[in-house]
Amino acid sequence: MFDINQLAEKIDFVNEIIRLKKEKNAVLLAHYYQTPEIQDIADFIGDSLELARKAKSTDADIIVFAGVHFMAETAKILNPQKTVLIPDLEAGCSLADSCPPILFKRFREENPNHIAITYINCSASIKALSDIICTSSNAEKIIRQIPVEQPIIFAPDRNLGAYLSKQTQREMLLWDGTCIVHEAFSEEKIISLKLEYPEAKVIAHPECEEIILRHSDFIGSTSKLLQFVQSDSATQFIVATESGIIHQMEKAEPDKIFIPAPPQENCSCNDCPYMKLNTLEKIYNSLINNSPQIIMDEDVRLKAVKPIEKMLEMS
Ligand code: 13P
Ligand code: SF4
Secondary structure (H helix, E strand, O other): OOOHHHHHHHOOHHHHHHHHHHHHOEEEEEEOOOOHHHHHHOOEEEOHHHHHHHHHHOOOOEEEEEOOHHHHHHHHHHOOOOEEEOOOOOOOOHHHHOOOHHHHHHHHHHOOOOEEEEEOOOOHHHHHOOOEEEOOOOHHHHHHOOOOOOOEEEEOEHHHHHHHHHHHOOOEEEOOEOOOOOOOEOHHHHHHHHHHOOOOEEEEOOOOOHHHHOOOOEEOOHHHHHHHHHHOOOOEEEEEOOOOHHHHHHHHOOOOEEEEOOEOOOOOOOOOOOHHHOOHHHHHHHHHHOOOEOOOOHHHHHHHHHHHHHHHHHO
């Protein structure tokens, strides 16, 4: 009898993906939180800002987005004429889910004098209801360009919002969303790791809770953390962000030691379950089938593109 699993085992996904990309003029963009095998065959790896820029500048006909849904949506918003494939349509994001458009619209109506600076980790409908989009790489720079008398709503990540408020000395109205990965780190376990590795520096993503940021020697977006471990003289780092970035850190600095910050539970909660839904097999299938694709209402897209363009201008 024909067994589909046996057939899948025989396919050399890496070489097939390379062949299909060439044949279809497709580009594979991957976030740093993807598995090492996906990072290693991507045409471009980056953080949210770099991926948005790359999605805007590519001349490929097809973008395969190995990341999560809001990232592929951003690529489609910037490239309505291109086919944008997402290997698994279920690859969502807890932050994006925390901000339903009906509630956000009401929140904006209740605060009519505020402008909304919204983290890119949100749906296209939320982008369409926002004034400026930001990522963790450019949020501080963008907030500093807003006149001090202008009140600001920051959504959907309350931890990033609180960190930015402190950095910029601006009070902002914060939406109450969190990232399930970045809120999972254990302060107690980080303190014990610091005792075990007294020379190690703690580095953290600003989506982490304040209690974790307090113990950090450096705080930055995914790309900034990667740059830091390359420029800093320390040789050991406790890394409080999604574990996927450690692959690039180890490639860039093979003689340095990177210790993943442990989550509170005995789980792999520092692996984003949405990011890790993507596999080589699903990437291959998306290229073969031209599906799943990001399909978007043109009216929403036209509203969502404005705050993204604004972000690209301001960063
Ligand atoms: P950056 O890639 O912008 O650092 O964002 C991290 C993240 O959580 C992406 O989902
Ligand atoms: Fe969303 Fe957090 Fe996963 Fe990033 S790591 S995609 S913010 S759930």
